[in-house]
Amino acid sequence: MKLVVVGAGIYGLSTAWAALRAGHSVTVIEQGMVPNPLASSVDRHRLIRYPYGAFEGYARMIADAYSAWNRLWADLGERHYVETGTLAHHFAPGDFADLSAEVLARMGIAFERLNPAELDTRFPMLSAEDCRGALWLPSGGALLADRIVTGLGAYVRAHGRLLEGIAVADLDPARATAVLADGRRVEGDRLVVAAGPWTPRLMPDLAAHLRPVRQVVAYAAVPARWRAAWAKGPMLLEVEGEGGFYAVPPVDGYGLKLGDHRLDGGPDDPDERRSARSTEAATIFAGGARRLRDFADYRLVEGKTCFYTVTADERFRIEAVDQALVLSCCSGHGFKFGTLMGEKVAAWLDGRLGIAALQEYAAGKLLS
Template sequence: MRLVIVGAGIYGLSVARAALKAGHDVTVIEQGRVPDPLASSVDRHRLIRHPYGDFEGYARLIPAAFAAWEGLWQDLGRRHYIETGTLVHHFRPGDWADQSAAVLDRLGVAYDRLSPADLDRRFPMLSAEGAIDALWLPSGGALLADRIVRDLGEFVRARGTLLEGIAVADLDPARATAILADGRRIAGDRLVVAAGAWTPRLLPHLAGRLRPVRQVVTYAAVPGQWREAWARGPMLLEVDGEGGFYAVPPVDGYGLKLGDHRLAGGPDDPEDRRRAEPAEARAILDGARRRLRDFDDYRLIEAKTCLYTVTADERFLIEAVEGALVLSCCSGHGFKFGALVGERVAAHLEGAHIEGDEDVAVLHAWAAGSVL
């Protein structure tokens, strides 16, 4: 099979890796360089964890996702994952923490309930203010995203074709063809579109279903009195009604990462508003004020923007468009499934190339987290 992939983020490169391992001829086209700092896949970290609110279908996929990453580390010859454990604050009956706990109970995933006193003792750099208790799981941690994308790019360059620095101007899905900005036509037996926030530009009929959402993340220097505690610190998920934030400990020797769970508006143009404004960065950092002890001792190092591509229900989209398969596996929580989706999509394409597209509806439902 000759496979053409548009987009060299985590999904495009993961499909390419799996297809190359199966012996197929793969060409990946990327408008920037790999890793591209504007891509949704590229930042220092992405999180993987079992708690998932009431998205039980995705929680069920987490063990398979971990297994797929283990296979990827073997292919790359190095691990880009640091386990931190997962801490989820619980604020009121029926909230995101309670929904997560109910799903974990059904799946048989063990966790501890930590009282405020337990939290103060085990995580002294954090205040338990406002929390009834918290879920604690030793599993979960940080996938080092930019390093993963970089090494996957090297994997594809060594075994297939990676065209960088050239935009795709148009698609001919029926002919499985990408038309480049310089007029070249790259044709295959199958075409995969994994272009992130640029997908609606290439396939305008999806613009009403795929919405770019601009996110700001910040990195803060940890004060000296809490460096040792944060060196053993957890990933923190705090979902409280419409608000909340997440934190990633300084696992890579840089800073404490803080982001906002809320989905803000996004630019119509994916290249627009890519600079984080000082007021935006300050608002993200201030969102953690009640949680971080000695908050005023934390110093902002850097702020970045990232574009998610979000569906209305925040579930992933995989569907056929004539001779193409479109992947929009983001909605802000997709990176953790990158290796797994790549394997599943490559297997589908291999079977579909021989037998037809009968199972694309099953693939779509699986990606939407609705197959239990």
């Protein structure tokens, strides 16, 4: 069939990749150039890991996600992934680390529980201050997001059609048609809308369910004393109460990335405030003070912005509207499932997966 995809982030391009592999004709439309630095998918890296707190369905999808990424690496001829291991700090009974451990035990995924003394020995660049211990897994790591999107864009150019630098002005779901800003109509048999934080603008009926939220991340230079330790250091997850501090080690020549996974605020306009103010970057950077040993020796390099598209329950949402499928697979944790969900959408296109099953799977509610 002829498939039209609106949006060339990880979900739009992954859907195109999977549909092209299945023999369909695909046109992808992107308002910027691929990779678009304003897209939610485009930054230096995104994380993939098994610990998922109470979201057991998503934890059980991780193995399938790794398999889908391996199929993409084979098609691209390059592996854009660096394994770092996963360290999730434990603060109180029943917290993210505890819930993750319970799920991992049910899944048969090996992990260690480290006490503060063991943490100080194993990860000397980190302080165990204020924590009861941590959950440690050797699996998990950084997906090199900008390189992945670049590679997927090249794949679509080679095997399908990629229209870049042209915005979509309107959609006609009943006719599986996208109307471009210059008046052209791109028609297909099916339409997939994967426009990230611009989705509520294109599909106003879904605006009440999809909330674009602006995020700021900081990149820091590691002091010489700890460069060797960080070179083999883990991703760091600190989910405590409403907070969500995380750190990504300086993999593949990139700096240490610090972020805060708070999903409050919004809705924000994805066309506004796209540069991080110095004060915002400094606030995110300061979040590492209690955990990074010798924090005064770290140096803030830059701040960047990213937009999440958040649902009320932080689960992915897929809606079928006439001949269109609207993908909102974000809430700040969607990138790792991009290729997997692209394959699931292709299965829906082929009639191998019903819409209800696709929606349940995307919401992380199928536990088998």
